Amino acid sequence: MRKINVFDTTLRDGEQSAGVSLNLEEKLEIARQLERLGVDIMEAGFPASSKGDFQSVQQIARTIKNSSITGLARAVQSDIDTAWEALKDSAEPRLHVFIASSPIHMQYKLNMTPDQLVERAVQSVKHAASKFPHVQFSAEDASRAELPFLARLVEETIQAGATVINLPDTVGFTTPHEIGKMFAYMKEHVPSIDKVVLSTHNHNDLGMAVANSLAAIQNGAGQVECTVNGIGERAGNAALEEIAVALNIRKDYYKADTGLTLKEIKRTSSLVSKLANMPVPGNKAVVGANAFAHESGIHQDGMLKNKETYEIITPELVGVHESSMVLGKHSGRHAFKEKLTELGFAGDATQFQQIFDAFKDLCDKKKEVTEDDLFALMTETMTDAIQESYELQTVQVNYGTNNIPTATVTMKLPSGEMAQEAATGSGSVEAIYNTLERIIEGPVSLEDYRIQSVNGGGDALAEVYVQVKYAGFESSGRGTAHDVLEASAKAYINAVNRTLIRKAYEQEQTNKVNI
Numbered sequence: 316m317r318k319i320n321v322f323d324t325t326l327r328d329g330e331q332s333a334g335v336s337l338n339l340e341e342k343l344e345i346a347r348q349l350e351r352l353g354v355d356i357m358e359a360g361f362p363a364s365s366k367g368d369f370q371s372v373q374q375i376a377r378t379i380k381n382s383s384i385t386g387l388a389r390a391v392q393s394d395i396d397t398a399w400e401a402l403k404d405s406a407e408p409r410l411h412v413f414i415a416s417s418p419i420h421m422q423y424k425l426n427m428t429p430d431q432l433v434e435r436a437v438q439s440v441k442h443a444a445s446k447f448p449h450v451q452f453s454a455e456d457a458s459r460a461e462l463p464f465l466a467r468l469v470e471e472t473i474q475a476g477a478t479v480i481n482l483p484d485t486v487g488f489t490t491p492h493e494i495g496k497m498f499a500y501m502k503e504h505v506p507s508i509d510k511v512v513l514s515t516h517n518h519n520d521l522g523m524a525v526a527n528s529l530a531a532i533q534n535g536a537g538q539v540e541c542t543v544n545g546i547g548e549r550a551g552n553a554a555l556e557e558i559a560v561a562l563n564i565r566k567d568y569y570k571a572d573t574g575l576t577l578k579e580i581k582r583t584s585s586l587v588s589k590l591a592n593m594p595v596p597g598n599k600a601v602v603g604a605n606a607f608a609h610e611s612g613i614h615q616d617g618m619l620k621n622k623e624t625y626e627i628i629t630p631e632l633v634g635v636h637e638s639s640m641v642l643g644k645h646s647g648r649h650a651f652k653e654k655l656t657e658l659g660f661a662g663d664a665t666q667f668q669q670i671f672d673a674f675k676d677l678c679d680k681k682k683e684v685t686e687d688d689l690f691a692l693m694t695e696t697m698t699d700a701i702q703e704s705y706e707l708q709t710v711q712v713n714y715g716t717n718n719i720p721t722a723t724v725t726m727k728l729p730s731g732e733m734a735q736e737a738a739t740g741s742g743s744v745e746a747i748y749n750t751l752e753r754i755i756e757g758p759v760s761l762e763d764y765r766i767q768s769v770n771g772g773g774d775a776l777a778e779v780y781v782q783v784k785y786a787g788f789e790s791s792g793r794g795t796a797h798d799v800l801e802a803s804a805k806a807y808i809n810a811v812n813r814t815l816i817r818k819a820y821e822q823e824q825t826n827k828v829n830i
């Protein structure tokens with residue numbers, strides 16, 4: 316059985332999805348979960364792209380011990396040097412350097428001849444190999460490159476010190492048959508090919524990203540690049556969970572498997588969906604809400620007689636289980652701590668206390684506190700390290716079918732002072748948002764509003780997502796509460812606070828350039 320290395324790029328390619336912007340705490344939380352899932356390599360960002368990206372790559376490199384952390388760099392010395400600064404403290408520093416390899420990219424994007432391009436790639440890999448123990452070279456747009464040229468580029472970069480060669484389908488253009496031929500061609504025409512691990516990276520523009528990844532694996536790829544829930548540029552990347560489960564269920568056919576802890580898949584998927592603010596469609600393979608629901612009578616009958624009649628993947632395999640009561644009002648700190656540790660809690664004593672308080676508070680409102688609820692409370696606390704910003708104190712809404720909804724809000728301002736306001740709206744949520752807008756400086760425009768429950772049931776926790784335009788930025792926000800109106804207020808304030816942090820960042824960066 317061949318072992319396929321999983322290279323997760325949720326935090327780099329996935330974060331490039333339209334509308335996704337993760338802050339440092341959120342990236343760290345995802346990185347810790349990816350470590351629990353057991354990914355071999357984690358691409359944490361593109362350190363030279365911004366100060367924020369540099370910082371998050373550095374933090375992740377210093378925190379994660381059981382996965383190799385990598386960062387992206389263009390084939391220029393300064394990008395590689397910046398990436399080294401961000402990654403040098405990691406357990407196993409790894410660089411991912413890339414340059415385009417197709418005629419269209421060479422001619423129009425880079426304005427380079429093939430010889431110049433090989434020269435640049437070789438120099439970059441040599442420079443990278445003088446610092447990093449592992450250097451991955453990516454021939455961007457490889458699926459549209461000419462095979463003899465690609466083989467030459469690959470051979471020369473291996474000679475220069477690359478240890479992994481990635482041949483991406485950057486634009487999602489190739490087919491399983493073609494990608495298989497490309498990998499087979501390299502195996503046959505690149506003399507040093509056995510010195511490196513071949514890697515595949517596929518986009519889903521034609522819906523073939525997972526199929527292409529599996530075809531590449533069949534033809535010699537030993538590493539697969541993917542993202543959780545398949546998020547990423549345009550139509551996204553190959554979905555990690557689909558590749559991992561396909562290899563596992565069809566071991567008989569592929570004769571290959573990953574080293575992932577598959578029962579962490581569902582939780583990883585939920586966390587990424589929540590923090591990236593990208594809901595998972597119900598019919599999504601492996602992790603969709605309906606993936607294990609059998610509706611047809613004939614199927615249900617078969618399932619009752621023998622599960623294998625219609626079920627090829629068991630829900631347990633990927634960590635999907637009936638939500639069960641885990642803790643209640645009378646649970647003590649010790650049992651609570653044990654449960655949190657099981658869920659991967661990695662915070663300090665203050666954060667523990669915050670989660671414990673929120674849990675006790677929730678026990679007063681909700682009969683059964685499930686694992687999913689605890690996970691929601693934990694993520695909320697761990698990713699909400701925003702300081703010096705607006706803080707909701709109280710919210711009160713007056714609503715009746717025959718009167719105009721009126722909201723009263725008390726809020727702590729960034730200065731520490733308290734403010735109270737009241738306003739009306741055509742509905743309760745609008746009344747709250749109109750009131751908040753009176754307290755917050757400058758106009759805030761609401762672009763999107765979505766609500767869902769953490770898991771079913773009349774007393775479920777509510778999660779609200781909003782998208783706002785504020786101070787020249789578009790920002791998303793999230794709020795979790797037992798009451799939908801409180802969750803709505805929290806989400807709005809969260810979006811504003813995130814904008815303020817981003818604004819402060821841009822200010823710093825501009826200053827830095829001016830100096």
Ligand SMILES: [Zn+2]
Nearest residue numbers: 328485516518
């Ligand atoms: Zn990509």
